[in-house]
Amino acid sequence: MQFDWSYFFSLFSLPSFWHACVTVVQLSALAWFIGMLLGFLLASAKLSTTPWVRAPAAVYIWFFRSIPLLVLVVFVYNLPQLFPVTGAVLSNPFYSGLFALVVTEAAYMAEIHRGGLISVAKGQKEAGRALGIGLLGLQRLIVIPQAFRISLPTLINEYITVVKLTSLISVISLTELLTVGQRLYAQNFLVMETLAAVAVYYVLIVSLFGWLLQRLEQHLDLNLRTPQTLDAASVARLKADTRQQPAQLRPEPGPGSPPALQLQNIHKRYGDHQVLKGIDLQVASGQVISIIGPSGSGKTSLIRTVNGLERIDQGEVVLFGNSFINAGDNLNSPQVRDGVRHIGMVFQNFNLFPHRCILDNITLAPRYHGVSQSLSEQQAYALLDKVGLLAHARKYPHQLSGGQQQRVAIARALAMEPAIMLFDEPTSALDPELVGDVLNVIQDLAREGMTMLIVTHEMDFALSISDRVIFMEDGHIQLDASPNAIRQEAAGERVRRFMGLEAPGEAPRTRAG
Structure with missing residues (x-):
């Protein structure tokens, strides 16, 4: 039996296939984006030092990475039988498929994000803390942008995986590419030609959006950016502007002024190793x-104990006569x-x-x-x-x-x-x-x-x-x-x-x- 090329090419002008393409793009993009956001929250929870936050996140990731997506899709679609209140949403194959994909992808993307988060150097967080930036500010301004750049190549690969996984939603009769193809070859029995066209549609979607996401990756790649040295005219103009700034004079300490810094009986240990053994120091x-x-x-x-990068086990740090850090203090507190x-x-x-x-x-x-x-x-x-x-x-x-x-x-x-x-x-x-x-x-x-x-x-x-x-x-x-x-x-x-x-x-x- 010969391959019917005329029928194969005719499938690329079929409106039902292009409508199915739109469905695949919508489903994959939403599942990828929502899964990426939820995955980041799960990754952050799994990295938490608080057990009651870390343990549920770890269980979620383990459980939903273990369940086959096909089983989850069918289960979610039939969930209204157990919980009728969900029927208004989950009886729709699109929303059922989206929910199942998001639940699964959040678990996988959590591990991708976790890899990015732990790849951000510890010194980056310490530098932010040394500048008085709070925990949320550290995440928003320093950690997340770096972690996202590290994770982006793997996240792009995961989007391609999501596009292909949308074919499994055909099991609950969502009108996506594979469903349209199945309906066609059930009528004309031209299985090879129809599935070949379905494959081409998937290749087109993956190629287009993969290219767009790779362009985003290149845009964020700092190694590809050309060094921008200011020209002499710009430097001269900026120098003139900075000279107009009033010089900041440091006030002379008056008589009876307290020392700038006092360390009183500072003790610090790492495990069983004691590194500071009762340090007393006064700095005018x-x-x-x-x-x-x-x-x-x-x-x-x-x-490092002076600016709160390390806890002290005993003693006190006094700044300009005011108590600054004591043993056991929360180093992320507003006062510190x-x-x-x-x-x-x-x-x-x-x-x-x-x-x-x-x-x-x-x-x-x-x-x-x-x-x-x-x-x-x-x-x-x-x-x-x-x-x-x-x-x-x-x-x-x-x-x-x-x-x-x-x-x-x-x-x-x-x-x-x-x-x-x-x-x-x-x-x-x-x-x-x-x-x-x-x-x-x-x-x-x-x-x-x-x-x-x-x-x-x-x-x-x-x-x-x-x-x-x-x-x-x-x-x-x-x-x-x-x-x-x-x-x-x-x-x-x-x-x-x-x-x-x-x-x-x-x-x-x-x-x-």
């Missing part, structure tokens, strides 16, 4: 304090977030938001906290000019060098107009030739009177910039002294050995020949 306004010590001594843990806005944090690995350009990285937090777009952008341009990166305002973080990214991170922290700046190994992730630019920016801040705590391995820099140097070892502050005392006094002998400095009056060390 305008002081620059460098924190040094061997790896594992608790330096980073110390400054309000205090965090006065403390800028610069991370070792930059933690810039990769889905936002440099200008948006700097304006994100001020705009979240209520500053107008125009004012926050003017301030951002001024800060970029301050760190020597004004021409790169429209670039994305991956288009900058490590040293440039760290300077942007400093500008982002300064955009919140903090009273205290924390630096966690700001140069350790940089190539040696890039370190100088970052240190110069920090030195400028010191000259302006910014209160700073700097965890660093740059020993010469620490001695040159600091009012005090804190030496930590085994969770304790072993020495709190001025750079001059460390160089000259006997108490600084252990620190000098750590730094590789010569003792006073000691002959310079020479290498053995």
Whole structure:
């Protein structure tokens, strides 16, 4: 029996097939979109730290990924027999099929979204928290946009799967492509020709919408975007605008003013390992304090407790004379977030938001906290000019060098107009030739009177910039002294050995020949 080509081609002008195509597109698009939204909620619930939220989501995903879609479609269509009140909706094959598809796809898409969510680096959330952004703001502005970009290729593939799964709805007589084809070949027995045409219709739908979704993926792919360096005229205009901004002078602390920061008997442990063992530290306004010590001594843990990135097990953090953080406090409480806005944090690995350009990285937090777009952008341009990166305002973080990214991170922290700046190994992730630019920016801040705590391995820099140097070892502050005392006094002998400095009056060390 020969293939009837004339009949095959005639099927592409048949109105019933094109109406069925519209039904397939509507059904697949709605099931994909609604399933994607519900799947995200399920993924978030499954990642929750609260058992009564996590457990039901996990059970739902397990159960509906285990049931064959065909069984679920038939069950849902017959559900009005058990619950007559659902008959007004579920007796319609379109709505029954849509409900069954959504229930199934939500379970599958939950795992896709979960993969995207756990792929967002922990440092991204910490950077948002350090800017005083709340939990919902973190999800909306930072986590979800990045997770969606990560998940999009798999979500596109899932849409193609949904289009093909719509053929199963033919079992409840929905007039979709396969149903139309079955009715035709039941009359003329031209099975091969009819099913071949049905296959072509599916290919056309998948190809068209797959192409549109791939264009969306390409649009969101930051690696495909051309670096946009501002031209000289634009830079000159922005420089002129930023010079009109009044300089922000840091008020001098008056007599009797409380210290900027006090750490009182701070204890911190990770499991059975105690990293901070009763730290007491007082920082006056305008002081620059460098924190040094061997790896594992608790330096980073110390400054992470200052702005609420780590809970403390005992003790209190006092900010400008007011209680800020106590042991057991909820670090996401409004009180803590309000205090965090006065403390800028610069991370070792930059933690810039990769889905936002440099200008948006700097304006994100001020705009979240209520500053107008125009004012926050003017301030951002001024800060970029301050760190020597004004021409790169429209670039994305991956288009900058490590040293440039760290300077942007400093500008982002300064955009919140903090009273205290924390630096966690700001140069350790940089190539040696890039370190100088970052240190110069920090030195400028010191000259302006910014209160700073700097965890660093740059020993010469620490001695040159600091009012005090804190030496930590085994969770304790072993020495709190001025750079001059460390160089000259006997108490600084252990620190000098750590730094590789010569003792006073000691002959310079020479290498053995």
